[in-house]
Amino acid sequence: MPRTTADRPAGNATTDPHRNRALDATTPTPAAPAPASTWAVDALPWEELVTSALLGTDRRPPVPQGAPAPADGPAALLDAAALHTVRQRAGLLPAAPEARPELTAPDPRPPLPEAARQRLAHLLADRAGPSGGGRRGSAPDLTELIPQWLATANRKGFRAPAALVPALLDAARARTDLRPQALAFAGPRGLWLAGLNTEWKFALRGSANGSVQPDITDPEAVRSLWEEGLFAERIALLDAVRAQDPPAALALLATTWSTERAEDRLMFLDSLRTGLSGDDEPFLEQALSDRSRNVRATAAELLSALPGSALAGRMAARATSCVNPDRSGGGASIAVEAPHECDAGMQRDGVAAVPPTGRGERSWWLGQLVEATPLGIWEERFGGRPAEDIVALPVADEWAVELHTAWCRAAVRQRNPQWARALLGAPSAPPASGPGTASIAERSKLLATLPQTERASWIAEFVAAHGLSEAFQLLGVCAVPWTGPLGRAVVDALDIARDGGSYPWSFSGVMGLAERCLDPAEADRLEVLTAAQDEQEGASPGAGGYWSEAFQRLVSTLRLRAAMEAELTT
Template structure:
């Protein structure tokens, strides 16, 4: 056994069971006297490391396989202060993961606006972060320069085709790959649905053709999952596919198709629902006009096909539920035609009909009918309606919703998340008031992921003062601290790129 093998055995089983070997004579090395067995082992291990490294020979390099050298990069680099801040964010971030991602994205946007690029030495760390953070990948292309794009190409060649999704992979593996009718069929249900959703955003017609071509080969679970993707960029051209889906054997598929057709007020199903609704509506009263609404009869075969529930065998039929289905599926102008009035005046004739109002809220929100949305908002503050307003009007509506005193945390958070950032000062003040209230801890936790980016810079001092208060709510203090850290760091970025 060689000296090196003996040394490994001693390290493996311990010096108490295997004596430390004497160094090989050719090494011309003698350990100092007086060392313990453990010290002798460590001493020789250090020598062995040096010897094995020194004896290692370089491999033979095929120069034909080497990449072309990086082209020159003439774009000006960001300033020393800006580079220092990016280095800090990439290698020793002073903030949590979410704020770090946002601040790196902010840095990239500042750099793009000023025509500066990332320094070459930070490109590997930035590209590695972009692999897991889509927001970083989205904003870095304009500022990584020629050398950054060269390095991207090398990384992609080394890892094989990025975005390939073999059979059995999940939706996260589909990437931005352009699907063909062959490889789409090879994906799992989740992967194929994710690809359909991507196509619905960029090319709805291709997504429609893809699903139509494979419809007969899919299971009921797959058909339901894929039909649900058509809620993205739903358009009248989807009607034929959805109309055919009303005849599907699976109830889950039929229900989804009926729901999506209900969002198309000009569809044939909407017209059929209008035909069913009109005979149920009458206007009564001389001085104070009101609607009188009849309940629908038992559904025939055509009504069952359109999603109106049949009577259960052992219970009374849900005729109110049938009415809800008809109202949600019929065009809203049926009501204004019968009343001869505007949406707001028509709603005034439905006093005492909360269930009907609920169904109209659903219908108006699904179709994003702005006139009806605004009229319904005068009657009730519903988050589904608020989400339909244009971005410019949404913040004012959310502010009114908060000041109404009926805002609930779980319903308020999605609206706040989707608002343009930063918010205006009045909304910021109203939200901070909710967060600092005695029962504001739950809402604080729910908005913690985006609050630092949503509050305007002027609120940093207010959050500093809130931090100084005696408050045993650690999560709430953490959120205020994140606001201060984010806005302070972003101010440093602003100054570094001036």
């Protein structure tokens, strides 16, 4: 095929004698080279172009140092930026498509009623608002209602709306107290989304409702997760197996116990509190020889909660050699002779040899022995006397506080309501003169061992007799909503505090509890408290108006809680 003029190589017209001169008329004229200033702009790095754009092309011309400035600096700068952008994009390679994620597991729960869905959207949208430090006004605090809303929705068995699951996970990420209820409500869709977003990975790490667990009836799946899973996943797995089959959980733990880290052994051992029984005693006895002091102490604590355990028997033998009926005087009393040493056997059974700063050694050892002794031993030791009579006996040599405090800890550890009642005494009695302990924290633990109705009645009488200054911790152990007598006692005490002329924020903790825990049906009865009162002589300036706002907020919150309950019931 003959070559055309376009196929011929371009030659130099002055040095190539064979070139046809006729081609000169048809060959296109080459484009003129770009001005030197343009090439200089194109050669600048991106950082220099950014600097020039920030400072202005007049102050920082977009050219290398010493090169002539372009005639139109801004235009040259924009052209160079466009050229850089095109070069960067041209250098990108197409990414290989990833596999699509598997579909989320189905959620068979019914959808929320529309009114409840809108309420949830409002609560989640408001959660990032200001907490209302200082003067809160009369509007309800919606952020404090989210936990209660979630608990009710879970109790009713609804599933979360798909569009609100991301906001729900964001709320749970920001507030750890929301996580159990939020993850239960989010269900399988929440776990599916958490696997796609690292900001929500907390949902996959061991919360009671957030960890993806295998079928615990599948031994191979359980063994695989136990041996290969993350620590939090293993904790959640152990808890799940323990709840259904305590011996199987103990056997699972035993397979890797000797190879676990000390801090992990401590956490695993703590999981045995659920379903603790005599079947756990052999394993816990072995743990008394563990290398870790904390593991030994926890094992001893668990064994002492089993009144029939060998450790409880050993501790009882030691304690009864120290505490006995005193028959030397005319009336019944208690004689105490604290131990003089802490031998190796005591230390193996969980007695810490070194006391805290400020505590005597002998009293420290005595308290630990009594705390670990089954409480029924004392009834036998004191001739069949009931707990109320024993704690009322005088104690020799000023050992009463140490002995009663140890009995309080024993009643809590052994969940013994009879001894808890005896050590609490009458709620109307001054705390300092009670038979047990004056510590409000210890009293709240004792109350937690009582049935809910009895607990609320005791606290209602305590509030009526002593007011609210020491009742905050006690109120925290009561079931929600508060019973009628307890709610009325708290409101009456708040009304008395208002009449005293102080500011309401002195009782903000109790007022916050009342907003969350009072029965919503009380709202109409409390309406009378929302009216502003005349300033009383000697009252704090403006206190009446502040109290009026506080009671308005209380009533508004109760009515809002009632509306939320109705929306979730429809």
